[in-house]
Amino acid sequence: MYEIVAKREVAPNIYLIELAAEDVAKKSQPGQFVILRLDDKGERIPLTIAGVDLEKGTVAAAVHSVGRTTKKLAKMNAGDSIMDLSGPLGNPAEIGKFGRVLLVGGGVWCAPLYYVAQALREKGNEVATVAAGRTKNDLIFEKELKEVSNEFYVATDDGSKGYQGLSFLKDVLKTQKFDHSIAMGPVVMLQTVTEITKPYSLKTMVTLASIMVDGTGMCGSCRVTVAGETKFACMDGPEFDGHQVDFEQLIKRQRIYLPEERMASMIHEKLGGVKRG
């Protein structure tokens, strides 16, 4: 069992949780993920690591309560325990001494992006960060990201805060030169960012959270086409060169279980669960 040591709401329906897992904390690096399972009927879900506390022996992750498991997790509190936590899995994000780095984070992903931003600054990079969300309610870690960044922008799809959408980045890229870029967020946002950076040949690394079961290379559920070749996000990634990713295919694969997810939420939330005779 792995105890939830702390939990706080960082935006409506978005929570930052810290889990006691000393061995995992010691090995975690920015860009890696953990897989957790809440109870013995639970599914395994990947969450990108948002930081560690080596003194407390904890691993942090941000959770947007939208699916069956994340909603259940959102209802748990500090002091409760989850059944399984495995990690760190996947490869760390490449943290080089690049020079000027553009970071784009979407919603809940701003938490793991902050972990990446800290590491980039420690390496001596200059960082310009965009915190993005669908609405202003989806923005998290604005203060932290602003503090760690040399430049900071906010953008929302509906324009409720900061720039409307990400197209302002085109102007930024016209006037400023960047040496590297990292985007973490929903797949559609990642695709948008790579389309914006492509004309400027700005290398853009994207962290892919494709559907996973084991997270160790066994199932192949997370497969994604990169530069015409099938890769496993869990083993070969999760960070890939965004200009090489087949986003159309990935978006379709992300939707594989939508009907089942809808059915499960209906059964559990509206009908009060499964009854077996």
Added chain:
Amino acid sequence: MDKEQRKHEVPMAKQDVLERIHNFYEVALGYTEEQAVAEAERCLQCPKPSCIQGCPVEIDIPAFIKEIKDGNFLAASAKLKEKNSLPAICGRVCPQENQCQKFCVLGKMGDPISIGRLERFASDYEQLKGVTVPPKQESSVKGRVAIVGSGPAGLTAAADLAKLGYEVVMFESLHSTGGVLMYGIPEFRMPKKIVQAEVDYIKKLGVEVKTNYTIGKIFTINELFASGFDAIFVGSGAGLPRFMRIPGENFGGVYSANEFLIRVNLMKAYLFPEYDTPIRIGKKVAVIGGGNVAMDSARSALRLGAEEVYIVYRRSKQELPARAEEAENAEEEGIIFRFLTNPVKFLGDESGWVKEIECIKMELGEPDASGRRRPLPIEGSEFIMDVDTAVIAIGQTPNPLIQRTTEGLETTKWGTIVVQEETGETTKKGVYAGGDVVSGAATVISAMGAGKRAARSIHKYLMSKNGA
């Protein structure tokens, strides 16, 4: 017993085919006490038994059969456990027809003794009555051994080393122990309750189990040594799925057999939405491949409600690598075999879901390196199969995590770890390996045999290291 009786095995009851295709309960029902005794009575108790040479873990077969014949079922189980820590598993999934039973002299004039069924009977009897654990022996041996992977190889090595008195810690990457016995082999062939009972027995021998530890990630092999382990056994299996590398393979509805079986067995997707992990099947399912994993996938798909399930295999029936019993069960349940057929590409609908497979007919040419006749495509014979789901069951390769993170550990071009066959010694001092990570995907029992040999050589290594 007259000669005629001696010739024929006592059959084992199976769940009725019309019922079993709708549930995940075990198909083979096992012997009753009377049936077990009757079958045991057929044994000739050869003074120089040849069956034992067919057993990779060297069970004293006539001795345990004699105990069953005399009605001493618990004594029979104890006899099995002297050599085999997982008899309830072996009794179910060993290919006995190619091992012990192949050497039984009764096989020359009729049916060989059903050694596997008797093994299963004795160990199930013990599980029912309550498992007895041998008292911990005062031992002079000292040492800590790490076992990487809790599948058949790891469980066997762990049990043997714990019995010798070593401190044993077993690391498992997934959330439950048993490896392929849990994630791969379906409930209807290998009930998970039975696996967990065997794992519990091994824990009672004193083995500490750490689940959710992916070695190669959370600790490297060198870090395990640094944390105080004196020897390490790697039994990390062949967990990486092989794909066909043909167009359309990434459409929704195209599963690796690993994903399909992990969802069904480990995550219990057949009980969705009571359990949270989903799976989608549709009406027509094609499973590509002809091994046990293909049979397991096809039979699972049927139980999940598919209307038509096909096995698509590029060679003919004679070359099927699956156990004959499994292929027969599949056929009996209504699985449709498409022999001499090979997929060329998958075609999908607009949403990215697979809807058709383009296949080509094959013919058999000259024997290839494996000694089997090589399948060759017949030009112009392409045709289309309508499907909702495709499962690719053409084999697995070892997970490279440990190999990639361990300096000095030699591997082959297939990614398997190089060892001395008899001892399981790798090219790195103190590191031993066995099972599928060495052999490539093979059987449960051959992995157990490798675990046993490695445990023996780890013992020898630690004795000499300690100057005994």
